[in-house]
Amino acid sequence: EAQVTQNPRYLITVTGKKLTVTCSQNMNHEYMSWYRQDPGLGLRQIYYSMNVEVTDKGDVPEGYKVSRKEKRNFPLILESPSPNQTSLYFCASRKDGRSSGNTIYFGEGSWLTVV
Amino acid sequence: GQNIDQPTEMTATEGAIVQINCTYQTSGFNGLFWYQQHAGEAPTFLSYNVLDGLEEKGRFSSFLSRSKGYSYLLLKELQKKDTASYLCAVRDPAGGFKTIFGAGTRLFVKA
Numbered sequence: 001e002a003q004v005t006q007n008p009r010y011l012i013t014v015t016g017k018k019l020t021v022t023c024s025q026n027m028n029h030e031y032m033s034w035y036r037q038d039p040g041l042g043l044r045q046i047y048y049s050m051n052v053e054v055t056d057k058g059d060v061p062e063g064y065k066v067s068r069k070e071k072r073n074f075p076l077i078l079e080s081p082s083p084n085q086t087s088l089y090f091c092a093s094r095k096d097g098r099s100s101g102n103t104i105y106f107g108e109g110s111w112l113t114v115v
Numbered sequence: 116g117q118n119i120d121q122p123t124e125m126t127a128t129e130g131a132i133v134q135i136n137c138t139y140q141t142s143g144f145n146g147l148f149w150y151q152q153h154a155g156e157a158p159t160f161l162s163y164n165v166l167d168g169l170e171e172k173g174r175f176s177s178f179l180s181r182s183k184g185y186s187y188l189l190l191k192e193l194q195k196k197d198t199a200s201y202l203c204a205v206r207d208p209a210g211g212f213k214t215i216f217g218a219g220t221r222l223f224v225k226a
Contacts, residue, residue: 031211042119042202042218043158050211058213090157103148104214106157 002027006091006107013081013114021076021110023091029105030096032074033058034066036087037109043090049074050096081114088112117141119217121203126223127193135188135220137203145212149177149188150202152219158202162188190222198224 006023013019025032033048035058045058049068063085065077074093078085091107119139127133139147146165150158164170164179164186176189188201200219207213
């Protein structure tokens with residue numbers, strides 16, 4: 001079954017404690033990205049990756065890091081989480097970054113609360 | 116700038132037809148998507164338009180006018196399960212063919 005899997009699904013953490021949200025896709029997609037979704041603001045892109053070892057900033061990259069060492073994995077790292085990073089996070093992938101019609105496949109979402 | 120506007124909330128009755136509008140202003144255009152998102156779940160793909168006109172898919176249709184920067188999603192024979200948020204999204208060739216999302220329209224379908 002084609003899917004994007006992210007973990008953890010739910011997490012409450014404290015300010016400053018480093019955390020990683022993992023993301024894995026089994027569709028051999030080249031393009032992967034991370035979004036956060038906040039009420040009234042919609043989905044905003046944090047980082048994206050066009051392929052292995054190729055990553056770039058999205059619209060709201062501050063406070064986040066990513067890596068793309070393998071095609072299937074694209075972890076999101078919060079080195080020093082702060083309360084304004086409390087949000088719902090989605091990992092997503094699509095076949096490639098060039099074709100216009102490729103739809104995005106989303107993971108189930110990770111609810112993160114920073115206290 | 117980049118901007119996608121859609122109504123915040125709409126209410127409709129079971130069996131009726133509802134049209135959700137979306138207007139966009141982006142630096143480039145490479146396709147428009149509609150996604151459905153039930154509360155607490157991930158968005159799922161509904162439709163894709165890259166050329167002007169109407170695309171029909173069962174109870175759902177999507178229309179695009181590139182010259183007007185306008186799209187709508189038409190839902191027919193509404194069912195309770197259609198209660199969800201509907202996200203309009205535009206693919207922009209800039210930034211690695213980034214997909215820009217609107218804030219979504221919450222649709223409530225009542226009996």
